[in-house]
Amino acid sequence: xxxxRAFGFVAAMLILALPLNAGDKGQxxxxxxxxxxxxxxxxxxxEKRAILNESLKSMSDALAKVQSSGLVSKDDLAxxxxxxxxxxEKQDELAGINGYAPVPDEQLDSFSNYVVQDMEQxxxxxxxxxxxxxxxxxxxxxxx
Amino acid sequence: xxSRHNRFIRAPAxxxxxxxxxxxxxxxxxxxxxxxxxxxxxxxQAEGFEHTAPYSIVCVIHGDGEYLYHDTSxxxxxxxxxxxxxxxxxxxxxxxxEVFIFHQRPRRHFLFYFPxxxxxxxxxxxxxLIAHELYWRNQEEATFDGEVExxxxxxxxxxxxxxxxxxxxxxxxxxxxxxxxxxxxxxxAFTVRDLAGGLKELTRDSTKFDLMILSTCxxxxxxxxxxxxxxxxTIIASPENLHLSYFDLxxxxxxxxxxxNSTVPDFARRFARHAFDRLTKDVQTAVSVTVYDVDRVRGxxxxxxxxxxxxxxxxxxxxxxxxxxxxxxxxxxVPAFALPAIAEGVEVFYRPAxxxxxxxxxxHSGWECWNDRAQQAAEPRVHDSELK
Numbered sequence: 001x002x003x004x005r006a007f008g009f010v011a012a013m014l015i016l017a018l019p020l021n022a023g024d025k026g027q028x029x030x031x032x033x034x035x036x037x038x039x040x041x042x043x044x045x046x047e048k049r050a051i052l053n054e055s056l057k058s059m060s061d062a063l064a065k066v067q068s069s070g071l072v073s074k075d076d077l078a079x080x081x082x083x084x085x086x087x088x089e090k091q092d093e094l095a096g097i098n099g100y101a102p103v104p105d106e107q108l109d110s111f112s113n114y115v116v117q118d119m120e121q122x123x124x125x126x127x128x129x130x131x132x133x134x135x136x137x138x139x140x141x142x143x144x
Numbered sequence: 145x146x147s148r149h150n151r152f153i154r155a156p157a158x159x160x161x162x163x164x165x166x167x168x169x170x171x172x173x174x175x176x177x178x179x180x181x182x183x184x185x186x187x188x189q190a191e192g193f194e195h196t197a198p199y200s201i202v203c204v205i206h207g208d209g210e211y212l213y214h215d216t217s218x219x220x221x222x223x224x225x226x227x228x229x230x231x232x233x234x235x236x237x238x239x240x241x242e243v244f245i246f247h248q249r250p251r252r253h254f255l256f257y258f259p260x261x262x263x264x265x266x267x268x269x270x271x272x273l274i275a276h277e278l279y280w281r282n283q284e285e286a287t288f289d290g291e292v293e294x295x296x297x298x299x300x301x302x303x304x305x306x307x308x309x310x311x312x313x314x315x316x317x318x319x320x321x322x323x324x325x326x327x328x329x330x331x332x333a334f335t336v337r338d339l340a341g342g343l344k345e346l347t348r349d350s351t352k353f354d355l356m357i358l359s360t361c362x363x364x365x366x367x368x369x370x371x372x373x374x375x376x377x378t379i380i381a382s383p384e385n386l387h388l389s390y391f392d393l394x395x396x397x398x399x400x401x402x403x404x405n406s407t408v409p410d411f412a413r414r415f416a417r418h419a420f421d422r423l424t425k426d427v428q429t430a431v432s433v434t435v436y437d438v439d440r441v442r443g444x445x446x447x448x449x450x451x452x453x454x455x456x457x458x459x460x461x462x463x464x465x466x467x468x469x470x471x472x473x474x475x476x477x478v479p480a481f482a483l484p485a486i487a488e489g490v491e492v493f494y495r496p497a498x499x500x501x502x503x504x505x506x507x508h509s510g511w512e513c514w515n516d517r518a519q520q521a522a523e524p525r526v527h528d529s530e531l532k
Contacts, residue, residue, distance in 0.1 A: 026212040026220075033214035078468035093499055103499065113216050114428035114499045121385045121429060124210045124315060125361070126468065127324065 025123045027137045031059065032119045036112035045105035052094055052112060060087045062140035072132045079128040086122045090115055197269055197300045199241035199307050199399045202346065202353075203231040204291065206314030208250045208262070208326040213388040216426065223388035224249075227313040227359070228264075230393040235268035237397035242300050243268040246291045248281055248314075251328035259283075262328070263290055267298045274298070286326065286334035288342030295346055307399070307408065310346075310353040310376065312339065313390055316361040319368065320460045336371050343375040352377050354408045357415070359390040362472060364434050365512050366452045366481075370445045373438040378412045380419075383492075383512035384432040384472075391419035391433070409437060413491060420493035430497040434510035440489025444511075451480045455514050473515035474508050481513055 035055035042048045063080050066072060072080070094111070096102025103111045128136075207224030214220055228247050235243035245266040252260045261278035268274065275298060279290045300306075318325060322333035347353065356376035358368070364383030372379065380391070395402055395415045403411050416433045423431045459467065475481035490510035496502050 025210045029212055029214060030220070033218045033220075036214075036216075037218045075464040075468070078465035082468050089500065107498075110428055111499055114497065116214055117387060117427060117429045118497070118500070120213050120388065121361070124388075125385075127464070 025133065028059075028123055028133075028140075029116070029120050031055070031140060032116045036116050039112040040109050045108060048105075048108040048112075049094065052108065052115070053091065056087050056091045056094070056115070059136075059140055060084055060091070062136055063087075065139055066132055066135045069135060071135065073129060076128050076132040079126045080132065082126050083122060083128075086118065090118070197240060197242040197306070199238060199309070199403075200300065201234065201238075201241055201243045201309045201311065201396065202295065203227075203234075203243065203245045203311040203313070204248065204288075204342075205231065205246065206248045206312075206325075208248055208328050209315055210327065211315075211388060215389075221389075223390060224313065227390055227393075230390075231311070232266065232268075234393050234396040235266070235273075236271050238268075238399055239271045240400045241268075241270075242298070244291075244295055244298070246294070248326075250326075265291075265294050267294070269298075269300065283329075284332070286322075286329075286332050286338045288338075288345060291342065292345040307355075307403065308351070308353045309355045309357065309396070310343070311357045311359065311393075313359040317358075317363070317368065319365065320456055336368050340371045340375070343372065347375050354378065355380070355412055357391060358382070359386065361385045362512055364432070364436070364510055366445055366448050366475070367456060369436050369438070369441060370449065373436070373441070373445075377438055378409050379436040379438060380412055380416050381434055381436065382432050383434055383474075383508060383510055384430050387423060387427045387429060387431075389423070389426065391415070392422040394418065409435070416491070416493055420495075424495050428498045430502065431493075431495045432508050432510075433493045434508075435491040436510070437489040442489075444483065444485040444488055447483055447485060448475075448481050452513070459514060471515045472512050474505075475511035475513040476509035478513050478515070481509075481511065486511060 032055065035051060038051045039048045042051055063084050067077055067080050092098040093100040094103055205224050205227045207222070207228075211223040211225075212220060213223055224247065228245060231243065231245045235241070235245065243266075245268075247264040247266075249262050249264060251262050254260055261280055263279040263281045265275065265277045265279050266273060267276075277294070279294060281290050315325070317339055318333075318335045320335060322335035322338070324330050325334035326332050343353075352374075353376040356372060356379045358372070358379065358381040361382065362368075362384070363379075363381030363386075369379055369381065382391075395411075395418050402414075406414075412435045416435045420431060420433045423433070459470065462470075476486060486509050492508055492510040494508040496505040
């Protein structure tokens with residue numbers, strides 16, 4: 001019984017430590033960087049577009065879920081709105097809608113770098129709480 | 145018997161599992177502390193000071209925040225650590241300089257309780273490392289007392305004609321508010337005014353830095369340049385976002401050669417050009433590097449000061465949620481700032497983002513303003529073609 005209790009305590013420590021370590025914005029940045037690597041490795045433009053679109057959409061969906069969870073503050077909602085708007089611009093440009101010409105096939109690799117760099121800048125300038133950040137990471141990074 | 149046998153088999157398995165998980169927990173626990181107890185104070189005696197130091201460089205590198213970025217191969221870097229290495233290269237390559245490097249690190253604790261020093265200081269003179277110490281940044285308020293004390297202790301005040309440079313690397317320095325700039329001190333505020341306070345202490349003999357390099361996002365605002373311009377003759381800053389790879393410091397290496405037969409403003413122009421060329425090679429987002437001749441921009445700053453101050457006062461009164469909707473823009477796009485004097489005393493190196501709404505923007509005034517979108521929607525927009 002003592003061993004079981006001790007084991008439980010140590011396991012709980014590890015489980016609690018996981019989100020603490022994951023709870024930095026670096027996880028979100030890594031998500032987009034990984035997507036860019038996949039884009040560059042993809043053979044065709046169609047595949048590159050699909051990867052980019054999927055990564056942007058998954059993040060947008062996760063942000064929408066976090067917003068509707070009722071667990072985040074008003075300030076977080078505003079911060080998440082900003083990130084969603086930045087993501088929407090990228091999706092529009094990729095698809096060539098809302099006043100954008102579609103990103104040419106030969107520029108998709110550069111566009112993936114642009115997404116990484118622009119999101120790095122957006123994520124560092126927009127303030128969101130640790131709770132919101134953890135929810136986003138759990139929804140989009142750890143469950144994907 | 146069967147049950148006893150099982151218990152006999154299970155007991156060592158439990159122990160092994162427990163020991164394994166325990167080791168993992170301890171490793172995790174210790175990694176969270178990662179005490180750097182090896183460096184507390186390594187200071188050589190001053191016997192190497194027989195050489196003069198015609199150049200003095202002070203580098204403050206902020207590292208208490210989100211400074212992770214990825215290169216195009218997906219390799220992760222921490223911007224502050226990269227900046228410290230670059231500053232160390234500058235220090236080692238300058239036989240005629242003294243170089244102060246202050247690395248402001250996150251607050252950490254040993255064994256989750258005992259606070260560790262959160263600043264790391266290097267002092268190089270004539271290319272040699274003279275001092276390497278850990279120091280305390282101020283725990284309550286964001287002042288530069290720790291840095292100023294070390295600066296005064298080591299500064300080689302042996303030449304009146306010493307060329308002095310100040311470099312700040314970090315995120316955009318807030319013009320108001322500023323709480324949370326230091327991620328590990330969420331209640332502590334840091335603003336342009338705090339940096340100006342630190343510079344005032346560093347330049348207490350009323351001399352100015354010959355060149356100030358602000359390697360931050362949104363450094364080229366009327367308020368920032370106006371406030372910090374009291375402590376520098378020439379400033380290099382990025383009015384828009386600056387990628388975390390920062391300005392390349394390579395031109396600061398061998399200042400004895402780089403500044404030979406050259407004025408500081410000429411050198412500043414070369415530095416800015418080099419930083420711009422380097423950034424535009426790797427970065428797809430906008431790149432803007434501007435050189436400000438502090439004396440010559442005063443006229444423009446005087447003309448717009450009341451308008452800009454009014455904007456800051458209005459923004460200060462807003463909620464955090466409402467501030468999230470406010471963006472920045474080129475001052476030339478705001479009618480109150482689009483004055484003939486806007487181009488006086490600035491040299492701008494600009495390339496728009498390769499993608500996005502502003503990819504066709506041809507130029508930048510070198511000044512960045514606040515852009516309240518709700519207010520902007522009600523005002524006529526100045527188009528790029530009209531800016532030329």
